[in-house]
Amino acid sequence: MRELSLHLLDIAENAIAAGARHLHISISESLATDSLVMTVQDDGCGMDAETLAKVRTPFFTTRTTRDVGLGIPFLAAAAERCGGGLEISSELGVGTTVVARFQRSHIDRAPLGDVAGALMAILLRGDDERLRLTYEHRIDEWVFAFDTRELHDLLGGMSPGDAAVRRWLSEYLARCEQELKEQSCPRSDLSTT
Amino acid sequence: MPKIGSLDDLKKIRESALRDLTIRRSTGTKITVGMGTCGIAAGARETMQAILKELDSREIEANVATVGCIGMCSKEPLVDIEQAGKPRVTYANVHPPMVPRLIEEHLVNGRVVQEWVFGRVSDGGVAVPTSEES
Secondary structure (H helix, E strand, O other): OOOHHHHHHHHHHHHHHOOOOEEEEEEEEEOOOOEEEEEEEEOOOOOOHHHHHHOOOOOOOOOOOOOOOOHHHHHHHHHHOOOOEEEEEEEOOOEEEEEEEEEOOOOOOOOOOOHHHHHHHHHOEOOOOOOEEEEEEEEOOEEEEEEHHHHHHHHOOOOOOOHHHHHHHHHHHHHHHHHHHHHHOOHHHHHHO | OOEEOOHHHHHHHHHHHHHHHOOOEEEEEEEEEEOOHHHHHHOHHHHHHHHHHHHHHOOEEEEEEEEOOOOOHHHOOOEEEEEOOOOOEEEOOOOHHHHHHHHHHHHHOOOOOHHHEEEEEOOOOOEEEOHHHO
């Protein structure tokens, strides 16, 4: 994928397909330790040891339309290519955690890209409108955190998917991501985010 | 730890949304965008954003949802448009520049854009491919 945020979107889809009620996504960047870590954690159905061993191969998938599942192998390759790697832990009936680590300044490290857009795509998932999404993006000591539960309380009867809410929500997310980038990165480093 | 974003900002979303609610034209439409790995890789997120933007600028109310892979990966990004009382229409290879015409013709003028259609789901629920697909 040309942006890391697209990997987040992709792994989040796995979590939703696994029946997650709570999806937690975090991005943690450290200029000091030159690391970028993306985590997707869910409370979906989880995987047994046998399945867990198979998910990294391109020929394993739970969908029935064809026998190819590229999301996890793609992310693992992207992380390994950048001096990092992919860790997956899972427990049947409990959930799964996927952690992708990258050397932040690595020349092959794709940009994060449009994270706000990826979050909106997750929030607009049709199958389950009651999904709780918690998100945290940290760059050194700066943090942007978002919890749909907080938003639900404020929206009263409306939901994030409602036409009138969507627009304002996606603007809010985009604005916060932009502000986070500007606050945390010195001018000279903006081009590498 | 310096924090970005605030509860006050979230509250403003509600106020803006309430104002917005009154001016949108309701169409009873549901638009679904495929968002499996294949869809994402083909640019479905950008297609979804183009659809949201077009609906906003035309002040049209339509439900927009994303779904996982349905198996026609080479046809992604796939966009389904479903309206009450009409068969669901699936458009294939939908990229952002195609969106304004799609919304204008299908939603506003009520005309299916045949050249972009993959198949129509008849009342019996069976997908009927267009001639070039058979």
